[in-house]
Amino acid sequence: MITICPKCHYQRQPIDHTIHADVCPSCGIVYSKFIAKQNPPADDPEPATETVLDYEIVPTLRQRLGEAFLYVPAQVPKEVFYARAVLLAAFALWGGYFITAGVNWEKIGSSFLHAVNLPFHEFGHILFMPFGTFVMFLGGSLFQILLPLICMCVFVFKQRDTFAGSIMLWWCGQNFIDVSPYIADAQYRALPLVGGGGEESHDWGNILTMLDALESTQTVANCSFGIGVIVIIAALIWGVIILKAQWKSTANSID
Incomplete structure (x- = not known):
């Protein structure tokens, strides 16, 4: 054969x-x-x-x-394998922090990742501005969610690094959670905005008002949070499957 x-x-x-x-x-x-x-x-x-x-x-x-x-290279150096295992465990703990935080601005907004996500959020407004006011408001949250998925596809289909792809999927789930407190604030518009913008600059306040769904603010926020939880768990399961396959295919080099 x-x-x-x-x-x-x-x-x-x-x-x-x-x-x-x-x-x-x-x-x-x-x-x-x-x-x-x-x-x-x-x-x-x-x-x-x-x-x-x-x-x-x-x-x-x-x-x-x-x-x-589910691609797994024929050989993975043992130090790389163990580093990935430790990294996945760290992301599992980090994901647990976000999941147990709930839709909580103080915990989610104070995270290091929120500062990472924010520039991509703001760039999303500029990127989608030509498509109209509604899409421009939505573009910030949309782009910070889409970017990790784009990175995931690059790692999976171009680099053939499925483990890195699973981490990018984890990041996508975290972005869904990152957006949820902002959505929950749509009715109150109390959160501080970049550049000190007023209530009229609140993305989700405007989005839900335009959709005549302002009364569903908490439901939409909970849905975003719930999707984030599911995506993070799926990413961790994917990472475990990849590491398990690497362990089996490289057992001789790891021993």
Whole structure:
């Protein structure tokens, strides 16, 4: 059984068992046909009348996404593995802090991450300004949530670093939680705003007023917080799955 693709050099992973053993999960070639073309029989110029497969099996989108999000490199240095394990544990504790804080501005707003998220929030207003007043107000919160997802896709599909992708997903969940106190303040508009803007500059006060949903302020805030909790937990589970797979595939180098 071929485990390393002769064309793209992709090494088959345990999760690739759903893809035909003669097909590369990465580039989609049929191993036997590719090798046959590279090494034609010297005494038989005629093409073979029978092949293992007479067509190329292309993995489905679901299979490709599964391979991308659960990709594990063949070898991971043990110091990198243990550093990732410690890092994931730290993010689990940090996530627990945000989850147990609830929709609490004092705890969430005083976090180091809030200062990190804030510039991206403000940039979102500028980015979405051409799309109208409503989208401009929404753009701050929207961009600070979308940015970690964009980073996640870069790590997963470009860098093939699924562990880093799980951390970016964790950051996305934290941004949902980071936004929730701001939403909860829509009725009162008491939180300090960047640049000392007045009540008319309150994003969610304006958004919910324009939607005629100001009375649903707390419900919307709780929904944002709840989504953040679910995303953080999903990110941690993803990280555990990746580390578990790395442990199994690199057991010999870690021992």
